[in-house]
Amino acid sequence: xxxxxDLSAVGPYADHLGDGLVQMSFTLPVPYSLAARxxxxxxxxxxxxxxxxxxxxxxxxxxxxxxVMYGRCVQxxxxxALADEGFDIEYMGEEExxxxxxxxxxxxxxxxxxxxxxxxxxxxIDAMLNLKGYHSHHGLEGYRSFETYNLGSQVxxxxxxxxxxxxxxxxxxxxxxxxxxxxxxxxLTELVEMVEAEGIRGRTILACGxxxxxxxxxxxxxxxxxxxxxxxxxxxxxxxVRELAARVATSG
Amino acid sequence: MLxxxxxxxxxxxxxxxxxxxxxxxVLAALLRELEAAGRRVGVTSVGRDGEAHDVIDAxxxxxxxxxxxxxxxxxxxxxxSASGVPFEVLERTDIRTPLGRVLIVRLKGSGAVEVAGPxxxxxxxxxxxxxxxLGADQVLIDGAIDRRAASRPDVADGLVMATGAVLxxxxxxxxQITRRAVELVRLPALEPETPLSRWLTGARAGLxxxxxxxxxxxxxxxxxxxVLTAGGRQIGELLDASPVxxxxxxxxxxxxxxxxxxxxxxRARSRSLTVIVADPTKAFLTDRDLxxxxxxxxxxxxxxxxxLLALTVNPVAPQSHRLxxxxxxxxxxxxxxxxxxxxxxxxxHAGAVRSASA
Numbered sequence: 285x286x287x288x289x290d291l292s293a294v295g296p297y298a299d300h301l302g303d304g305l306v307q308m309s310f311t312l313p314v315p316y317s318l319a320a321r322x323x324x325x326x327x328x329x330x331x332x333x334x335x336x337x338x339x340x341x342x343x344x345x346x347x348x349x350x351x352v353m354y355g356r357c358v359q360x361x362x363x364x365a366l367a368d369e370g371f372d373i374e375y376m377g378e379e380e381x382x383x384x385x386x387x388x389x390x391x392x393x394x395x396x397x398x399x400x401x402x403x404x405x406x407x408x409i410d411a412m413l414n415l416k417g418y419h420s421h422h423g424l425e426g427y428r429s430f431e432t433y434n435l436g437s438q439v440x441x442x443x444x445x446x447x448x449x450x451x452x453x454x455x456x457x458x459x460x461x462x463x464x465x466x467x468x469x470x471x472l473t474e475l476v477e478m479v480e481a482e483g484i485r486g487r488t489i490l491a492c493g494x495x496x497x498x499x500x501x502x503x504x505x506x507x508x509x510x511x512x513x514x515x516x517x518x519x520x521x522x523x524x525v526r527e528l529a530a531r532v533a534t535s536g
Numbered sequence: 537m538l539x540x541x542x543x544x545x546x547x548x549x550x551x552x553x554x555x556x557x558x559x560x561x562v563l564a565a566l567l568r569e570l571e572a573a574g575r576r577v578g579v580t581s582v583g584r585d586g587e588a589h590d591v592i593d594a595x596x597x598x599x600x601x602x603x604x605x606x607x608x609x610x611x612x613x614x615x616x617s618a619s620g621v622p623f624e625v626l627e628r629t630d631i632r633t634p635l636g637r638v639l640i641v642r643l644k645g646s647g648a649v650e651v652a653g654p655x656x657x658x659x660x661x662x663x664x665x666x667x668x669x670l671g672a673d674q675v676l677i678d679g680a681i682d683r684r685a686a687s688r689p690d691v692a693d694g695l696v697m698a699t700g701a702v703l704x705x706x707x708x709x710x711x712q713i714t715r716r717a718v719e720l721v722r723l724p725a726l727e728p729e730t731p732l733s734r735w736l737t738g739a740r741a742g743l744x745x746x747x748x749x750x751x752x753x754x755x756x757x758x759x760x761x762x763v764l765t766a767g768g769r770q771i772g773e774l775l776d777a778s779p780v781x782x783x784x785x786x787x788x789x790x791x792x793x794x795x796x797x798x799x800x801x802x803r804a805r806s807r808s809l810t811v812i813v814a815d816p817t818k819a820f821l822t823d824r825d826l827x828x829x830x831x832x833x834x835x836x837x838x839x840x841x842x843x844l845l846a847l848t849v850n851p852v853a854p855q856s857h858r859l860x861x862x863x864x865x866x867x868x869x870x871x872x873x874x875x876x877x878x879x880x881x882x883x884x885h886a887g888a889v890r891s892a893s894a
Contacts, residue, residue, distance in 0.1 A: 365618040440791075440793065442765065442791040442794070443764070443765065445764055446765045449760070449761055449764075450761060469555065469592070469681060470682060473680075473683050476685070477683060477685050477817070478791070478820065480656070480657050480685035480688075480817070481685070481788050481790075481817065482788040483788065485657065485658070486659075496592075498591070499634035499635060500584065500587070500591045500635065501591045501592065502634045503583060503584050503633055503634045503635050503652055503655065504583040504584055504680045504681060505680070506582060506655045506656075506680065508632070508634060508655075509634050510634060530630075530632065
């Protein structure tokens with residue numbers, strides 16, 4: 285008999301609603317031993333997990349031990365206060381995007397992307413823009429309705445911005461590995477500020493992506509959207525075509 | 537009182553030199569003072585304010601943003617609903633953010649709220665004007681991280697800049713970075729009522745990519761995107777083609793890489809040039825100060841000035857170190873003239889340290 289979850293107090297689910305079970309894995313820089321196992325249990329308890337349990341542990345390399353643990357999370361969040369248009373987008377599929385773009389815009393959408401500054405990772409931007417894409421979802425290059433320019437990695441903000449102006453880009457896509465040490469934060473805000481300085485913020489969609497990028501972070505950085513792990517090219521494309529269509533509707 | 541120093545600015549921008557320089561504490565302090573004075577505020581944020589934990593480092597707790605009843609506010613529908621403070625919607629804007637659509641509301645009770653207004657500077661100006669028209673005595677525009685665009689003179693009337701221990705473990709380091717940032721934000725205006733300044737008023741709009749200008753005021757227009765892309769060789773060729781040019785008008789972004797290459801080219805030719813930006817937020821300099829460029833023969837001037845009303849200090853770098861507030865304020869005061877320096881968390885910040893005049 286299926287029970288409805290209480291959306292005002294949502295917690296992790298494993299076997300039954302409300303069990304709060306979490307599976308986690310981490311590595312400790314200690315030798316594989318019973319003491320290592322105790323350390324993992326104590327750490328999980330400090331994290332606030334009740335009934336922590338080590339279900340698997342092994343030596344990762346000398347002096348390092350890898351753990352898989354279960355624990356019961358007793359905290360909950362009020363989901364009813366969170367669900368809203370800003371978070372939940374129903375993504376369109378590729379054909380739907382093509383149709384929507386043709387009907388509402390009637391022209392190709394120009395996207396310029398790069399990994400900026402000292403960031404050498406171009407995996408994210410390649411996955412979004414290049415024909416190959418990933419997990420058999422091809423990138424925006426393969427869409428009839430998109431015209432894409434992938435400038436690669438370690439691109440200065442000025443170069444990216446100049447290209448965007450040159451090709452009259454509808455959207456600029458930046459990929460950055462944001463770290464807790466804020467390493468690439470300045471790169472991301474500087475691009476936004478330079479777009480402002482060039483006077484094209486109002487007509488340019490700014491999207492950023494990276495392993496730790498959320499919509500909350502995007503807002504703080506000054507971007508129109510943030511994309512993280514689990515984003516497929518059609519997610520990005522859906523956002524861009526919907527945003528452009530909304531702008532057309534507002535200005536028309 | 538910070539509110540007394542800043543009440544001349546109907547639209548007041550708060551800008552930090554980095555994350556965690558204490559902007560939200562400054563906003564909270566201003567809100568307390570303005571509430572006590574019975575002033576009705578309007579509040580917007582180019583980022584997000586009032587969230588419980590930092591978006592990048594969740595270990596850092598953020599101060600709440602408490603607003604008095606009747607305050608005006610630009611924020612997204614979902615954040616407003618989640619705050620639990622009753623409000624009346626005055627305007628549903630067309631402005632979309634990653635956190636939802638921006639509404640302009642009047643609070644019907646007092647309480648802590650999350651603020652996330654428009655990110656773009658033009659839209660910030662738009663919602664600020666709307667809140668003033670709807671009865672706000674003053675609009676506070678909170679910045680995010682190190683973003684400055686909303687302090688542009690055509691968006692805000694005045695600026696409070698926030699600095700702090702997060703910029704470095706040594707007082708000297710913090711002072712140096714802060715001094716440079718203040719110097720840039722207070723970039724001197726072109727001398728008014730000169731043939732150049734009078735000519736620029738009319739000619740600027742027709743030179744969107746910028747231009748080299750000599751005493752004859754016959755501009756040599758730059759190629760599109762020249763300032764964003766040109767390297768030393770192209771800059772050298774440009775200078776050589778206009779041997780009498782004294783000014784370089786840069787209407788858009790001025791990246792440090794361009795200014796560096798220009799300084800090298802000018803020095804190699806024993807040329808002096810004054811680069812003219814539209815306003816200080818257009819200049820992107822971090823590694824060098826204006827004095828260094830001046831020594832290479834390149835001066836920087838602005839068409840529109842920014843009015844810096846106060847400098848605030850956060851002596852704490854979250855999850856890292858803490859400095860002595862009085863010492864830091866004193867060191868800043870010795871390096872930076874003519875701006876009040878305040879730590880809003882000091883009990884008696886009303887007696888702000890005024891920096892010595894230079």
